[in-house]
Amino acid sequence: MLRLVRPLACAGALLLAAFISTCSGEHGTNPHGPATSLTFTTGPASVVAGAQIATLTVTALDANGHTATDFASAITVSIVGGTGAPGATLSGTTTVNASLGVASFSSLSIDKSGSGFSLQATASGLTAATSPAFSIAPGVVTQLVFTTGPTVAKAAVAIAPAVKVTAQDALGNTVTSFTGTVTVAITPGTGAAGATLSGTTAAAAAAGVATFGDLTIDKVGATSTGTGYTLSATAPSLIAATSDPFDITSGTATHLQFTSQPTATAAGGGFAPLVEVSALDAVGNVVTTFASNVALAIGTNGGGATLSGTKTVAANKGVATFPGIYLDKLGTGYTLLASASGVTTATSAAFTVTAGPAARLVFTTQPVTTTDAAPITPAVHVTARDAFGNPADGFAGNVTMTIAQNPSAGVLSGTTTLAATQGVVSFGDLAIDKIGVAYRLAASAAGVAADTSAAFDIVASTAAKLVCTVQPTNTTAGSPITPAIQVSARDASNQTVASFTSSVTLAIGTNPGGGALSGTTTVSAAAGVATFSGLSIDRSGSGYTLTATATGLQSASCGPFSISGGTASQLVFGVQPSNVAAATAITPQVEVTAHDALGNVATGFTGTVAIAIA
Numbered sequence: 001m002l003r004l005v006r007p008l009a010c011a012g013a014l015l016l017a018a019f020i021s022t023c024s025g026e027h028g029t030n031p032h033g034p035a036t037s038l039t040f041t042t043g044p045a046s047v048v049a050g051a052q053i054a055t056l057t058v059t060a061l062d063a064n065g066h067t068a069t070d071f072a073s074a075i076t077v078s079i080v081g082g083t084g085a086p087g088a089t090l091s092g093t094t095t096v097n098a099s100l101g102v103a104s105f106s107s108l109s110i111d112k113s114g115s116g117f118s119l120q121a122t123a124s125g126l127t128a129a130t131s132p133a134f135s136i137a138p139g140v141v142t143q144l145v146f147t148t149g150p151t152v153a154k155a156a157v158a159i160a161p162a163v164k165v166t167a168q169d170a171l172g173n174t175v176t177s178f179t180g181t182v183t184v185a186i187t188p189g190t191g192a193a194g195a196t197l198s199g200t201t202a203a204a205a206a207a208g209v210a211t212f213g214d215l216t217i218d219k220v221g222a223t224s225t226g227t228g229y230t231l232s233a234t235a236p237s238l239i240a241a242t243s244d245p246f247d248i249t250s251g252t253a254t255h256l257q258f259t260s261q262p263t264a265t266a267a268g269g270g271f272a273p274l275v276e277v278s279a280l281d282a283v284g285n286v287v288t289t290f291a292s293n294v295a296l297a298i299g300t301n302g303g304g305a306t307l308s309g310t311k312t313v314a315a316n317k318g319v320a321t322f323p324g325i326y327l328d329k330l331g332t333g334y335t336l337l338a339s340a341s342g343v344t345t346a347t348s349a350a351f352t353v354t355a356g357p358a359a360r361l362v363f364t365t366q367p368v369t370t371t372d373a374a375p376i377t378p379a380v381h382v383t384a385r386d387a388f389g390n391p392a393d394g395f396a397g398n399v400t401m402t403i404a405q406n407p408s409a410g411v412l413s414g415t416t417t418l419a420a421t422q423g424v425v426s427f428g429d430l431a432i433d434k435i436g437v438a439y440r441l442a443a444s445a446a447g448v449a450a451d452t453s454a455a456f457d458i459v460a461s462t463a464a465k466l467v468c469t470v471q472p473t474n475t476t477a478g479s480p481i482t483p484a485i486q487v488s489a490r491d492a493s494n495q496t497v498a499s500f501t502s503s504v505t506l507a508i509g510t511n512p513g514g515g516a517l518s519g520t521t522t523v524s525a526a527a528g529v530a531t532f533s534g535l536s537i538d539r540s541g542s543g544y545t546l547t548a549t550a551t552g553l554q555s556a557s558c559g560p561f562s563i564s565g566g567t568a569s570q571l572v573f574g575v576q577p578s579n580v581a582a583a584t585a586i587t588p589q590v591e592v593t594a595h596d597a598l599g600n601v602a603t604g605f606t607g608t609v610a611i612a613i614a
Contacts (some may be wrong), residue, residue: 085114139169270332303331356386360519371461408436513541
């Protein structure tokens with residue numbers, strides 16, 4: 001409290017009213033009472049976040065509101081709770097010892113922007129003081145921050161809640177004045193390869209915040225497998241921001257797809273690699289939660305095959321794998337169909353099924369009834385087949401034909417062992433020499449099962465004509481024609497009729513020399529062939545032919561051939577001497593000819609002939 005004092009002279013001055021003499025007196029140095037409260041005598045002014053607040057002062061007052069100049073204790077300032085921005089920090093020297101009852105704070109700053117800040121001044125034993133309200137403004141925009149980051153979302157479904165990117169100053173305060181364009185993108189090296197971020201990826205900030213409400217990503221990625229995503233936010237001249245990692249999961253399964261296609265295979269052989277069918281969402285991601293049954297069937301079936309093996313499999317993490325499936329018929333252009341409840345069916349790529357390894361032989365052209373000793377026609381065909389009956393066109397082994405069922409002890413002739421060509425052997429000259437009923441042939445080869453033919457008969461053939469199969473050769477008159485002439489009885493297909501044993505007769509057909517045929521001119525055929533040994537003609541001549549005849553058969557002509565004269569054995573006057581006058585040349589000229597024993601001119605005679613009067 002203020003007191004009035006008597007006038008005093010001190011250093012020539014008269015002090016009145018509210019001042020207390022400092023010279024000396026009984027009342028001490030402080031005329032006021034002790035400090036009871038604090039007051040902000042210079043309050044805080046609004047400033048930018050992080051910038052120094054202009055010096056503020058806090059004064060200790062006595063009960064009458066006077067400065068308690070003798071107060072020298074510590075005074076502390078702090079942000080009043082519930083004012084300004086949550087989490088704001090008051091920095092600088094916040095505790096100062098009073099001097100003459102006054103504490104000055106010259107290094108204070110606040111890091112968070114906001115309005116309605118108040119400071120509180122406290123000192124032990126005194127009533128605290130609260131400053132007037134003031135504001136902290138954000139600093140210059142320097143960086144971007146994901147304030148609402150991307151969260152787990154399904155592929156091709158908008159990320160929710162909307163992603164928000166905020167422009168901030170260096171202390172992390174939102175710079176509400178920033179209205180620039182912010183662009184977001186998948187951070188390179190994160191997520192699934194080839195993933196695409198769709199939606200509005202560039203947005204202008206409003207009050208410092210850019211909002212992205214329709215962002216989607218098309219490919220699955222998970223942090224647990226190293227394919228988690230992050231987003232990057234950029235704006236010119238600002239430090240970019242990177243979001244926290246997040247996952248993209250698959251959507252609902254909409255269709256199936258062959259993710260491991262069937263490849264060319266052999267009949268009865270499995271596919272390698274195994275056929276796999278995946279359940280995919282609308283944008284092609286494997287739906288790992290899909291566990292329904294997937295069934296396989298043949299789609300395009302040009303070969304009439306049957307699909308065998310485990311054809312229905314439950315998907316595991318969205319993928320159905322089919323071990324041990326196979327087709328039994330060879331063919332090209334096969335496809336498979338994959339189906340499951342509630343999703344679209346898938347069709348595989350086309351593939352080829354080839355024959356498996358040869359497992360058995362099959363008569364594909366059976367032997368038919370044939371005449372004895374004649375080639376079986378058409379040619380007998382044997383085909384190597386795999387275990388499912390497909391022609392094993394890779395088989396090139398030797399196939400041997402034998403008689404399996406032999407009712408008449410017949411002998412199989414012809415080429416009975418042949419190498420297969422593209423799995424097929426054609427036996428074109430097989431014959432059996434004995435007539436019989438229900439012959440059967442057997443085809444065998446190393447490493448494969450043999451086969452037995454259908455039953456067939458060997459019957460006697462019917463002779464229709466004669467054929468001169470060993471022709472008469474040139475020879476001399478009276479000498480046997482060698483080799484022996486042979487005439488065969490042939491059927492309509494020109495096969496020798498082995499059962500023919502009738503008589504065949506030879507006679508001269510064309511007879512240029514007027515000769516006679518000597519020897520056995522009628523003989524019985526043996527196995528269809530009549531052999532004429534020792535035949536001769538007695539007169540020389542060129543262009544002889546012989547005619548072979550047999551009852552009921554077409555005759556045959558043998559030749560032509562020549563008969564020449566034999567060895568000269570006699571002389572004959574071919575031109576006799578005629579009557580002439582003595583000492584006159586005989587005319588016409590006398591000719592003497594050398595003849596063989598049969599009277600044929602011995603054309604080979606070149607000896608000297610002497611004539612004398614007999």
